[in-house]
Amino acid sequence: MKLDLGCGPKKKPGFIGVDQLPMAGVDVVCDLRITPWPWPDDSVDQVYCAHFVEHLTGTERIAFFNELHRVMKPGAEAEIITPDWSNPNAYGDPTHQWPPMSYWYVAYLNKEWRDSEAPHVPYTCDFLCRYGFAPEEWLSKESEATRRFALGHYIGAASELRVHLTKRSG
Numbered sequence: 001m002k003l004d005l006g007c008g009p010k011k012k013p014g015f016i017g018v019d020q021l022p023m024a025g026v027d028v029v030c031d032l033r034i035t036p037w038p039w040p041d042d043s044v045d046q047v048y049c050a051h052f053v054e055h056l057t058g059t060e061r062i063a064f065f066n067e068l069h070r071v072m073k074p075g076a077e078a079e080i081i082t083p084d085w086s087n088p089n090a091y092g093d094p095t096h097q098w099p100p101m102s103y104w105y106v107a108y109l110n111k112e113w114r115d116s117e118a119p120h121v122p123y124t125c126d127f128l129c130r131y132g133f134a135p136e137e138w139l140s141k142e143s144e145a146t147r148r149f150a151l152g153h154y155i156g157a158a159s160e161l162r163v164h165l166t167k168r169s170g
Helices: 059-071 087-091 103-109 111-117 144-153
Strands: 002-005 016-019 044-050 072-083 127-135 158-167
Touching: 016 087, 059 072, 072 087, 103 127, 103 158, 127 144
Parallel strands: 002 016, 002 044, 044 072
Antiparallel strands: 072 158, 127 158
């Protein structure tokens, strides 16, 4: 099973579209802020989620990642895309919640790191995490070296934060 969470009208081909509103492309109408989600433990092979998580409050984000972990099979992968914290898109939509999404959030999704550095947070998930950035269009014609420098040094150079999660087994 492959889920596109918060798909809106732009469901990823080959995925089951999930959104809280019924519209074209939505196969399952579900408010992902309400847990538990309607899928059994360890039943989902792949997840795609673009421009949804930033609409959740901090508490809702924790529940989202815990539920994501619960429904994914061990070894299953998820791609989470949000506006980068440094981009005006992170602040421009009044439905986006504070704080904006920073690459730092992935550390909290890793149990080993969390156990030693942040044992007080109520996450139950455990993911292997990688992240990268989608550069703004003005960087598209620049060299790879220039893009890397800009992404590391300039506010607003990244349009999106792209996080890849793999559910750890047992």
